[in-house]
Amino acid sequence: MRRPAKSAVGAGRGLALRRGALALLATAIVVGVILAVDPEPAPVMLGISLASSLSRSQFERDARGRVEALVLLPVLGLVTMGLGVLLHDVFWAGAAVYVVALVGATLVRRFGEIGRRISAIAGTPLLAVLFLPAGAGADHGPVLAIVEPLLISVLAWTVVTIVQLPVRVRGSDAQRRRLSTAASPGVAGGAAAHPSAERPGARPPARRLSATTRMAVQVGVAATAAFVVGVAGFGSHWAWVVLSTVIVAYLPRGRADAVSKGVHRFVGAAAGSLVALVPLSVAPGFEPLIVACILTAVGIGILLREVSYAVWAFGVTVALTLLERLGGQPTPLIGMRLVEIGVGVAIGLLAVCVILPIRTTDVVRARLVPVLAAVGTAGRRHSARAREGGTTHHRGAARVLIRRAPPEAVLWASDAHVIAAAAIDGPAPGAGALRRALGDARRALGTPAALGEALRRAARAS
Structure with a gap:
């Protein structure tokens, strides 16, 4: 079986490190500003979560996408602040609203690209409210409790945009191609941009729920079970169960992605809990x-987040464990923490893998739709924007795969990598054989048995 070239793997890691370095710079600036104004744990952790998340989700966004994020973040911040108050004062009402919010953030993905952007942006405040229920500025009165989180959102967006802008402006078409096509199909990534697992504009088969609806059911059941099990089994320490469940059930797409995220989450958190003891x-x-x-x-x-999600889970676990000590926790509850994380991961995996499961091959096929569409447009118009769009979507298809993913999906992503790179390097309007092969591959997207051979012919024609 053909395997992705080692050079692509190395290039993907280089890209991950460069993007990680930009995210680290942006986060350091945000944290420095917050420490100078309000050196409290809640605003600092909120700034870290927003800056790190925006650094990943906004890297490939155009001006419109960035403005959308600037408008959405304060709105979502206000919603989650109210949610945090509910969780603190009327717990079960807050839990019910939280589950509804997660399901709504999942269902909104059916509304095309704007829906997927809203869903991706909503993930950060929905996760942050679990470990920062009081919110930044809560200790300074009701006015700052509302104003400070909004200011931190705008600060994080501004700094991330300023840090990333020179890289985007300086990058030539060739550089952007390298950045976009370097990702390896053998490594599972995070949730920066989460395309829906259903074909855009396609009608689901009769008597079959759409992928978006199935994901909404999965996350709703998983979050509900996590709240019940977390409170019944761990009392006031329920948040770690819910947090782990949401990470596994809401962020990934498909079973393979969820398994990869769950394993990385548990391994990283276990290592972080032990290192925090030092x-x-x-x-x-x-x-x-x-x-x-x-x-x-x-x-x-x-x-190192984009190199391995386990490293991110490690860093966050160390930080939250040490924050508990600063907050007055007498002894670190390492054993309980690991059990809570393991239970949360198990709940999320059961929901994703058992309740209306979505196959990894279906996710990859859906993500190949915009790849082939954009590559075909590049071939006809030789448009730099379309070519960049094709390789961007290709990385989304590659992210879902893990090292032991279904062999056919590995080959599909590998061939798509070759096709996207050839569309960028090749002369306009592209070889006739390639255009015909691309048309065959696009028509074969609905027939998995024929897709592999069609993609292979297109890759050869490239």
Whole structure:
């Protein structure tokens, strides 16, 4: 069986490190500003989560996409602030609203690209409210409790945009091609941009729920079970169960992606829980050392997040464990923490893999739709924008795969990589054989048995 070239794997890791370095720079600036104004854990952690998330989701966005994020973030921030108040004061009402919000954020993906952007942006505040229920500025009165999170959202967006803009402006077409096509089909990524697992504009088969609806059912059942099990089994420490469940059930697309995310989540969190014991044992009362360890762990997680999600889970777990000590937790509950994370991951995986499951091959086929469409447009018009769009969507198709993914999906993504690169390098309007082969591949998207051979012919024609 053909395997992705090692050079592509190495290039993908280089891209991940470059993007991680930009995210780390943006986050460091945001944290520095917040520390100078309000050096409290809640605003700092909110700034970290927003800056790191925006650094990933906004890297490929055009001006319209970035403005959408700027408008949506404050609105979502206000909604999640109210949700945090409910979780704190009327827990079960807050839990019910939280589940409804997750389901709604999933269902909105059916409304095309704008829906998928809203869903992706909503993930950060919905996760942040679980470990920051009081919110930034809550200790400074009701006015700052509303204003400060909104200001932090605008600050994070502004800094991320300023840090990324020179890279985008300086990048030539060739550089953008390298950045876009370097991702390896053998590594599962995160949730920066989450295309829906259904073909845009396609009608689902009769008597079969759409992929978006199935994902909404999965996340609704998983989140409900996580709240019930978390409270019944772990009392006031329920948040770790729900957080792990949402990461596995809401962020990934398809079973393989969920399994990969769950394994990375548990391994990274286990390592982070153990490493957090070191500063707590060496200098349990020395707050400057603990703060330095928090920032270092988060920095490592941001830098290497796109190389492996396990590193991000490691950094966040170290930070949250040490924050609990700063917040007055007498002893780190490492054993309970690992059990809670394991239970949350298990709930998320059961929901994704058992309740109306979505096959990985279906996800990859759906993500190949915009790849082939954009490549075909590039061939006819030789448009730089269309070519960049094709390789961007191709990386989305590649992200879903793990090392032991279904062999046919691995080959599909590998051939798509060759086709997208050839469309960028080749002369306009492209070889006739390639255009015909692309047409055959697009027609074969609805027939998995014929798709592999059609893509192979298109790759040869490239």
